[in-house]
Amino acid sequence: MSSPLFDVDALAAEYTAKSPQEVLKLAFEHFDDLWLSFSGADDIVVLDMAWKLNPGLKVFTLDTGRLHPETYRFLEEVRKHYGIQLEVLSPDHQVLEAYVREKGLFDFYENGHGECCGIRKIAPLRRKLATVDAWITGQRRDQSPGTRANVPVVEVDAAFSTADRQLIKFNPLANYSSQDVWNYIRMLEIPYNKLHERGFVSIGCEPCTRPVLPNQHEREGRWWWEEATQKECGLHAGNLIAKN
Template identity: 60%
Template sequence: MSFETSDIASLHADLVGKNPRTILKTALALFDNIAVSFSGAEDVVLVDMAHKIRPDIAVFTLDTGRLHPETYRLIEAVRERYPSLRLEVLFPDCQALWQMVKDKGLFSFYKDGHHECCGIRKVAPLRRKLETLDAWVTGQRRDQNQTRQELAEVEIDAAFSGPERRLVKFNPLANWSSSQVWDYIEAHDVPLNELHRRGYVSIGCEPCTRPILPNQHEREGRWWWEDAGKKECGLHAGNVKG
């Protein structure tokens, strides 16, 4: 299915302010070739919701090679909890990764910024996957970061679309708060990353993630050595306004 900007504007007008399940049902009704991306608590909430609508929904997650052991255990917990899912684990290109580590070592991001490492470990494998899809579903929320405050419920993906192909991105949790996410997790006994019980809120790669302190924003535990306006890894680069 091909969507133009005018189509998305009309669809967004219908979905703005709607609850996540309504947005998901619409997404799955419109697209067969669609997948849910998951890594954190928000994403597994969406997996749980989507599974109840379409039990064999396609789901993918990124293994960067630098994840916490608890994150790998979460992936397997999701696989066991929802056996009908079509769950795919994506990996970085080994040659590109080898070259970066050979040239710069394992912790170059502390000096150079995280974008080169994330580009190889996350963005490139995601791009390869998204080239095979018509639409995808993310767990982004507006209140997660200053770069996400204008997040739409549905949009043309600015980072991964091109002149010949429009990729549609659904953000069903755009209107939800962190407390709503956790209320759902507790009510539905959704699998979670054990790191959440130890003060980790937004969880990425092990070297780039740390627990937050009381009253800190949830994204302050990610790439804490960089400015808040840079805290997108490239997966959602369209959020960052030039």
């Protein structure tokens, strides 16, 4: 449980310019049931930072069933490299089978990614977050100017909190740039997803992710057929709520 002295707004202001490690220390100090969400992309940086502060940290990942082979191999590499237990969350098979039976495997190209992401990502995440007090993400403000430009380092999760239960969300890399992330990866020689070597910057499901061209923003490689300001799968839907 969180400390009764945990004032989210005050701490968000106090820590807004502090280092990711300081934000992580704050999270570990105040929360016992704290989990880190790892996607298998460049959020390896926040996992590495957190693990160095607490080798016993709890980590989960979402297996949508549509990830790249390279991502699956990377997840296993990370599990072994850090010696951590990686809790893999999967979609409800009955709901997923019914969706695919009715609408096929590529419905999202015609009708938007919302329903598919809702089944493969949001529902499993909601089940998990309903059991925890706080979670850590690798969100950065520079990832998506349309939806993430104002991401705070700590916040009440607007998407997954309920009237009865407040969920706290930490975004230690909020102030980091893509360059900061890759400087960290290179200098410390930590593992990374090999898709990055092929022009993939923002990595999600295989059908909905593609490499970006020079001078394209990284988020242009995700759901490229949709309007740019709505490029959230729902994991961080609070960004859209805050924006609107």
